[in-house]
Amino acid sequence: MNKTVNHKAWFFVLPVLALVAFNAIVPLMTVVNYSVQESFGNNVFFWSGLTWFEEMLRSPRFHASLGRQLTFTFTILAIEIPLGVIIALAMPKKGIWVSVCLVLMAMPLLIPWNVVGAMWNIFALPEIGLLGKTLNSMGFDYNYTRQPGDAWFTLILMDVWHWTSLVVLLSYAGLVSIPDAYYQAAKIDGASSWAIFRYIQLPKMKRVLTIAVLLRFMDSFNIYTEPSVLTGGGPGNSTTLLSLDLVKIALGQFDLGPAAAMSLIYFLVILLFSWIFYTLMTRNEEQ
Amino acid sequence: MARITLSDLKHSYMPNPTNDADWALKQLDVEWDDGGAYALLGPSGCGKTTLLNIISGLLIPSHGRVLFDDSDVTALAPEERKIAQVFQFPVVYDTMTVYDNLAFPLRNRGVTEDLVDVRVREVAEMTDLTAMLKNRASGLTADGKQKISLGRGLVRTDVNAILFDEPLTVIDPHLKFQLRLKLKELHHRVNNTMIYVTHDQTEALTFADKVVVMNVGEVVQIGTPEELFEVPHHTFVGHFIGSPGMNVLPCDIDNGAAHFAGQRVETANDADGVNGRKTEIGVRPEYVTFSDQGLDAQVIRVSDTGRFNVVETQCGGNRVNLLVGEGAEIPSETTKIAFNPERTRIYADGWLMGREASS
Amino acid sequence: MKRASWLIPTIYIIFLMLPIYWLVSMSFKTTNEILGAFTLWPQNFTLENYYVIFTDPSWYMGYVNSIIYVIINTVLSVAVALPAAYAFSRYRFLGDKHLFFWLLTNRMAPAAVFALPFFQLYSAVGIFDTHLAVALAHTLFNIPLAVWILEGFMSGVPKQLDETAYVDGYSFWRFFIRIFIPTIAAGIGVAAFFCFMFSWVELLLAKTLTAVAAKPIAAAMTKTASSSGYELGLLAAAGTLTIIPGAIVIYFVRNYIAKGFALGRV
Numbered sequence: 001m002n003k004t005v006n007h008k009a010w011f012f013v014l015p016v017l018a019l020v021a022f023n024a025i026v027p028l029m030t031v032v033n034y035s036v037q038e039s040f041g042n043n044v045f046f047w048s049g050l051t052w053f054e055e056m057l058r059s060p061r062f063h064a065s066l067g068r069q070l071t072f073t074f075t076i077l078a079i080e081i082p083l084g085v086i087i088a089l090a091m092p093k094k095g096i097w098v099s100v101c102l103v104l105m106a107m108p109l110l111i112p113w114n115v116v117g118a119m120w121n122i123f124a125l126p127e128i129g130l131l132g133k134t135l136n137s138m139g140f141d142y143n144y145t146r147q148p149g150d151a152w153f154t155l156i157l158m159d160v161w162h163w164t165s166l167v168v169l170l171s172y173a174g175l176v177s178i179p180d181a182y183y184q185a186a187k188i189d190g191a192s193s194w195a196i197f198r199y200i201q202l203p204k205m206k207r208v209l210t211i212a213v214l215l216r217f218m219d220s221f222n223i224y225t226e227p228s229v230l231t232g233g234g235p236g237n238s239t240t241l242l243s244l245d246l247v248k249i250a251l252g253q254f255d256l257g258p259a260a261a262m263s264l265i266y267f268l269v270i271l272l273f274s275w276i277f278y279t280l281m282t283r284n285e286e287q
Numbered sequence: 288m289a290r291i292t293l294s295d296l297k298h299s300y301m302p303n304p305t306n307d308a309d310w311a312l313k314q315l316d317v318e319w320d321d322g323g324a325y326a327l328l329g330p331s332g333c334g335k336t337t338l339l340n341i342i343s344g345l346l347i348p349s350h351g352r353v354l355f356d357d358s359d360v361t362a363l364a365p366e367e368r369k370i371a372q373v374f375q376f377p378v379v380y381d382t383m384t385v386y387d388n389l390a391f392p393l394r395n396r397g398v399t400e401d402l403v404d405v406r407v408r409e410v411a412e413m414t415d416l417t418a419m420l421k422n423r424a425s426g427l428t429a430d431g432k433q434k435i436s437l438g439r440g441l442v443r444t445d446v447n448a449i450l451f452d453e454p455l456t457v458i459d460p461h462l463k464f465q466l467r468l469k470l471k472e473l474h475h476r477v478n479n480t481m482i483y484v485t486h487d488q489t490e491a492l493t494f495a496d497k498v499v500v501m502n503v504g505e506v507v508q509i510g511t512p513e514e515l516f517e518v519p520h521h522t523f524v525g526h527f528i529g530s531p532g533m534n535v536l537p538c539d540i541d542n543g544a545a546h547f548a549g550q551r552v553e554t555a556n557d558a559d560g561v562n563g564r565k566t567e568i569g570v571r572p573e574y575v576t577f578s579d580q581g582l583d584a585q586v587i588r589v590s591d592t593g594r595f596n597v598v599e600t601q602c603g604g605n606r607v608n609l610l611v612g613e614g615a616e617i618p619s620e621t622t623k624i625a626f627n628p629e630r631t632r633i634y635a636d637g638w639l640m641g642r643e644a645s646s
Numbered sequence: 647m648k649r650a651s652w653l654i655p656t657i658y659i660i661f662l663m664l665p666i667y668w669l670v671s672m673s674f675k676t677t678n679e680i681l682g683a684f685t686l687w688p689q690n691f692t693l694e695n696y697y698v699i700f701t702d703p704s705w706y707m708g709y710v711n712s713i714i715y716v717i718i719n720t721v722l723s724v725a726v727a728l729p730a731a732y733a734f735s736r737y738r739f740l741g742d743k744h745l746f747f748w749l750l751t752n753r754m755a756p757a758a759v760f761a762l763p764f765f766q767l768y769s770a771v772g773i774f775d776t777h778l779a780v781a782l783a784h785t786l787f788n789i790p791l792a793v794w795i796l797e798g799f800m801s802g803v804p805k806q807l808d809e810t811a812y813v814d815g816y817s818f819w820r821f822f823i824r825i826f827i828p829t830i831a832a833g834i835g836v837a838a839f840f841c842f843m844f845s846w847v848e849l850l851l852a853k854t855l856t857a858v859a860a861k862p863i864a865a866a867m868t869k870t871a872s873s874s875g876y877e878l879g880l881l882a883a884a885g886t887l888t889i890i891p892g893a894i895v896i897y898f899v900r901n902y903i904a905k906g907f908a909l910g911r912v
Contacts, residue, residue: 003738012733013745015726016789023786024752027763090654097652099900103893104659106900107666110892112864114849115669115885122672122878123665130668133684161662168658184345185378189439190366190395199380199391222756225849243758250762263759270754 034260052261084167117229148238174208296351326495371440377432548603553628581625695883708863718781731796799833
């Protein structure tokens with residue numbers, strides 16, 4: 001669409017700008033402020049330059065939680081994106097079952113995050129949870145509160161349970177927007193199911209999949225409530241993701257300087273990755 | 288290449304059609320000669336696309352058979368029928384180049400790359416796509432994309448017929464004409480059976496050797512453009528083809544002769560066997576003239592279409608159009624009009640009476 | 647392969663329903679039954695847990711609080727996003743692309759990073775522990791989302807609609823309210839749905855910015871879980887009740903969910 005140049009359009013954006021600026025800029029400045037100061041209590045602060053940033057970037061603790069975060073994020077992306085696409089492809093395209101599927105699949109998305117955590121907490125309890133009990137009676141020694149591997153398994157299963165539907169809904173939206181003529185033309189051209197997927201469905205889903213990857217990336221990097229309720233970061237620190245660690249430092253130990261520096265690094269990492277994803281996935285469209 | 292026969296064909300989108308309106312296609316028997324250029328003409332919703340999809344195999348008819356030459360293909364899938372189809376909206380594979388798009392149907396059929404290359408270049412030449420072979424298909428304009436769709440049909444050597452489903456809908460008007468010429472030229476070159484669906488009479492009449500006119504699920508006439516114009520078999524054909532369409536006027540039958548507005552009207556056919564059906568006379572505006580004697584009429588409006596003036600008159604409580612050459616004198620207000628008896632015909636319930644006698 | 651394709655969604659939905667079933671079934675069990683033995687369905691069916699929630703204000707006020715701030719947030723986010731989305735979809739102006747991107751980056755902000763500064767900021771302006779505080783905090787990620795979705799819908803409306811209205815003598819605001827907003831009603835519905843959803847499910851900020859008066863139900867749950875020992879049945883009942891508003895909302899917008907996702911712009 002051709003847009004007219006109209007600088008007065010700024011007035012339309014002003015309310016949004018005022019609200020978001022109030023919410024984003026003031027707190028962000030607070031964080032930046034903390035990140036360059038040292039406090040010995042009693043609200044007395046000293047300029048400390050970039051010390052906190054250096055310390056944070058060198059800290060093994062930060063490296064460990066960043067490593068766990070990246071492992072978590074890429075694992076769930078690797079599972080949720082293909083799984084979501086497969087489910088969307090297998091979904092009915094019209095009729096009563098579409099609504100049934102959509103409503104049931106969207107349900108996990110609207111459950112408060114701590115309820116998701118609590119639900120999985122009791123679902124996976126080794127003695128009295130359906131999942132835990134079933135696994136144990138099948139001969140697996142499963143206990144997510146004590147074994148880090150089991151904790152990871154539960155955490156990832158929970159996230160797949162919670163968010164795959166988002167990918168399904170997005171992919172499905174992309175699929176139903178493909179006109180019938182494409183499928184008919186492909187049939188006439190003698191294309192195999194694989195060729196139809198590769199040359200019609202996948203290209204047409206690219207836009208919504210970009211949104212899916214970006215949203216899942218950002219949200220999984222920000223995840224806090226669910227693991228905090230499910231495992232509390234344990235056993236040990238084995239499931240302490242970035243947000244969990246940050247809250248521990250900031251609210252648990254009240255080390256505001258390091259926490260602020262970590263926040264900023266954290267935010268920058270998300271921005272950087274989102275930008276890379278965005279550029280990679282939209283690069284071809286520019287040509 | 289094959290002759291296509293549709294025998295006793297019916298189709299309904301409902302599982303249990305009960306009344307007439309449930310059928311998208313009612314009782315159809317059509318034969319398409321090998322190598323012919325046909326147009327399937329009719330208003331929106333008349334069943335053209337349904338019929339086309341039955342021929343291509345995208346739809347299985349609820350009743351009847353589809354024959355290619357003498358073999359029954361009714362139950363065959365589209366890829367087994369050796370049919371190509373160009374759709375209303377251009378279908379291209381966005382991620383592929385123009386070259387790969389054209390090669391796609393061949394590669395799917397396991398044709399060797401050498402042969403693919405030869406065919407693709409040949410077809411690109413025919414469709415003026417040679418210069419863009421290396422380009423991404425998604426970057427082309429609508430007419431370029433439509434050429435690719437067409438090219439994918441032409442590239443195959445095994446094609447029995449190429450079907451067009453209103454292919455020029457999204458093309459700019461000045462390009463429509465060019466593409467239509469291109470199609471006509473290609474038809475002469477490849478000599479394939481082509482079936483062209485459209486609701487636009489100009490497109491149908493300029494493209495096709497033979498036009499099949501459809502209305503509410505049935506074929507009302509098959510004929511050359513000239514036949515459709517001169518001898519419409521149905522008032523619908525008369526009205527739909529020509530601009531303005533045929534005058535269709537209610538009439539009474541007395542002793543086998545038509546009476547309109549209280550006067551006897553000479554007609555080319557007689558009205559034997561009307562048996563109380565609704566009768567009308569049809570005469571094209573081209574064959575109505577002002578005259579000294581005839582029916583009383585009043586001129587209501589004159590519109591200039593360039594080469595002709597369309598004169599709208601009121602006659603016997605009905606509207607009658609005349610087509611008068613540029614510069615000819617148009618009487619004011621009250622006048623008399625006459626119908627050319629050679630070109631005036633009687634219709635009963637819409638259908639031409641005594642068809643054989645007049646044609 | 648074609649015939650078995652219904653299997654995949656079916657298995658997936660069963661997988662989705664299992665934990666929910668477990669939660670619901672537990673909410674009808676007594677504490678003794680939960681801790682005593684593994685049972686697939688409630689042996690001693692009880693409504694005791696729900697009775698507690700509906701009679702104790704510290705529980706049921708949590709619901710009221712949650713619903714209040716979610717509604718404030720939804721109305722606020724959509725109301726301010728509408729003109730902004732219109733500007734982005736219709737006009738080019740100085741810095742429009744940067745502004746759009748900057749808005750979206752706020753969607754990426756980790757709540758954990760903002761929790762403490764928000765607490766300080768809202769305490770400083772004196773709205774700590776009010777519904778407004780939570781509603782405002784949630785606009786941080788809901789406004790960018792609402793602008794994004796609405797912009798997609800508005801770009802789908804031909805500009806001729808605007809021009810025709812101006813030719814017909816409509817003033818801008820009259821056109822916007824009487825013609826344009828009804829035209830994109832579906833988009834507004836979708837945007838409101840997502841605002842509702844993300845505000846309803848978020849807990850970290852909601853918990854940090856409230857103490858007593860505006861405490862959300864989700865926070866009430868965590869508190870009870872830790873203070874009164876292992877009342878799993880009560881927890882399950884409260885959890886079950888939080889699913890219901892979401893389920894109702896999904897049912898009403900089911901036909902728009904897929905569409906709303908598809909129209910967002912990247």
